[in-house]
Amino acid sequence: MLWTRAKNQKIADDVSIEQLRKNLYYLASDQMEGRAMGSHGDTLASVYISDWFKANNLTAPYQNGTSYFQAVDAFKKNLKHAELKIGDQVFENWNGWGFAMRSIETVQLENLPVVFAGYGIENSQYNDFADIDVKGKVVLLLNGQPQDTAGNYILSGTKQPASIATYQATLKKKGAVLILMYANRFSADSLQQRRSAFQPAYKNPFNQNTNLPVLNLSEERVNGLLANSGKTIKGLLKEITNTRQPKSFTINNTAGCHIQVDIIEEKAPNVIGMIQGTDTAAGCVILSAHHDHVGRDGDIIYYGAVDNASGTVAIMEIAALMNKAAQKGLRPKRSIVFASYTGEERGLLGSYHLAANPVFPIEKTHAVLNIDMMGRVDTFYSGRRPDSNYAYILVVDSVNRGLRNALFSANDKLGKLKLDTYYEQPQFMQRRLLGSDQYPFYQKGVPFIRIDCGFSKDYHQPTDTPDKINYVLLSDQVKLAFLTTWNLAND
Ligand SMILES: [Zn+2]
Structure with a gap:
């Protein structure tokens, strides 16, 4: 298929900085109240993401194709x-x-x-x-x-x-x-x-x-x-x-x-949508990010702009791009499952739930690409402006499905970012593995890529606000995630 890569690179260039900004400002706004799992803000966010999935023609996996909501049981x-x-x-x-x-x-x-x-x-x-x-x-x-x-x-x-x-x-x-x-x-x-x-x-x-x-x-x-x-x-x-x-x-x-x-039982939804692949036997790739954050402490709102409204708007934008590709007849071989999780901040509750109740069987899950925090220059890179086009990566692919190649070849095409392997050092490995939504799938043997921008001083503080995001950097990271997802779904 000669057409796919070149055309998708063009589609990657259609990433809308304005759309990313608009969605991010909404998810990290006052009315979202910090999107604590099960809160009013979490509900608003999940409806917003679900509506977006629908508007971009994603397949709804639940209730006979009418719902994107997967209810996650939570025990408070x-x-x-x-x-x-x-x-x-x-x-x-x-x-x-x-x-x-x-x-x-x-x-x-x-x-x-x-x-x-x-x-x-x-x-x-x-x-x-x-x-x-x-x-x-x-x-x-x-x-x-x-x-x-x-x-x-x-x-x-x-x-x-x-x-x-x-x-x-x-x-x-x-x-x-x-x-x-x-x-x-x-x-x-x-x-x-x-x-x-x-x-x-x-x-x-x-x-x-x-x-x-x-x-x-x-x-x-x-x-x-x-x-x-x-x-x-x-x-x-x-x-x-x-x-x-x-x-x-x-x-x-x-x-x-x-x-x-x-123990008080609660429910809050993951939002799950799909782009159907051309080869149903080829299984799926999961592109994930969590939309929940830590909530509010009285009047103090923890906005969670970087963590992880940024990753959420990234997968929303990629859903829009994949829809655009599909409209032009470009469908991936594998299906792409878009997973916007709740409950990450409460112990990866949403991703544990999906890993236990997946859309495709685990053995048909080719890879996970998880995005947790993007678009902010971290404390290490800030002040080194010429060097600040980067993304930290963590790739664990012990079954050799070519994940590292999928990521690096996407980046070569775009030629914008330095892929920083700092967090792949063994002393960080355990915390990086456990620290986000790839973990429940890793436990089941699914290879994964995690992309993030590292930590700023505003991490898990009320000061993690949308004005501090570098939207150009974010859009470059989104392009990388888009092309990588495409590679994972076709390689
Ligand atoms: Zn996070």
Whole structure:
């Protein structure tokens, strides 16, 4: 098919900066109220995207071809009550202790024995469990790994911590029931947690949390726990540092906690549309972005212009371009599924849902191209203006479907952007994988490309507003995503 690439390059040039701007200003406007999953703003956004899909002749996958809405079941956590008991003393939540709602469920534990288990490490070099038994007990832990007086990590001998089993894995195996973590930055961290408490936490039905509950304790609470044993946490830390040896022991005290988390069922839609391919047996490519953001805290709106109104308008624009191509008789071989997700900010709820309930079977899903944040020059590139035509990429294609080639050959044709592989370095890999909607598909073995613009100081702040977007850069990134999608759908 000689015609396809050249013609589609021309169609790529039809990207409308005005349309991108208009859609982005609307999605990141006051009335959207930060598009928190399930909110009025989220509903408005999903209707807007759905109407756009319809106007651009995308096929509707639901309700006999009449609906673009895929209802996502969500399970909101509602904290009813939380108290910690140390000996006979009871402390309400935030009074010197706290926890991350996301990783907590109902816990009911009464007056249990407590042990101090250092950093919770057990290996041939270092063993926090030689003289103690943690089974059925509450365990007080220090965060991180032991260091010597020069600040080197004992297990690695360098300033870099060693790669070892997590305390969660070790303590679970040993049958501990609750972790009390000494949080030396408790005040600052709890302030941060309380600030973000306007964002509800959700339970993810596809990714059950099997970790032991972790409560973060201030120095005062930890020392209260240790008082009968005549120790302080800083004293213990010092002993470990000076002797380079574990100092585990059974604490002469008891601890327990009552945390009640109710689950409230909610629904909010993903918006899914399709351009049908010419070869139904060839399966599909998914082009995705999340339209939800973190919402509002009272009068303060978190606009989420870059995160991720930008990616949303990108896939909307690409839908319009693909429709244009289809009108001219240019249809891709594979179908293209446009997925605008809700619930990304609540733990990838929308993408987990689609991966579990896909339009095409997973084994017929050739690739995912996920866009999360575009059109803003990040803190690294800003100030280097000549160099700021870039996009960060992450390509994971262990089954060799030619994804990297699809991306780079598209970019060669356009010749505008530097494709930056900084985040493909192994130290960033895990966070990049987990950090956006490609992850549920990656878990099922689908290769993916992620494109983004990196982080600015306005990331997840009320100051992430549409006036700060560079619309020319955004349009160049959209062209890249368009041609890459086309390549993925035809290669
Ligand atoms: Zn995002």
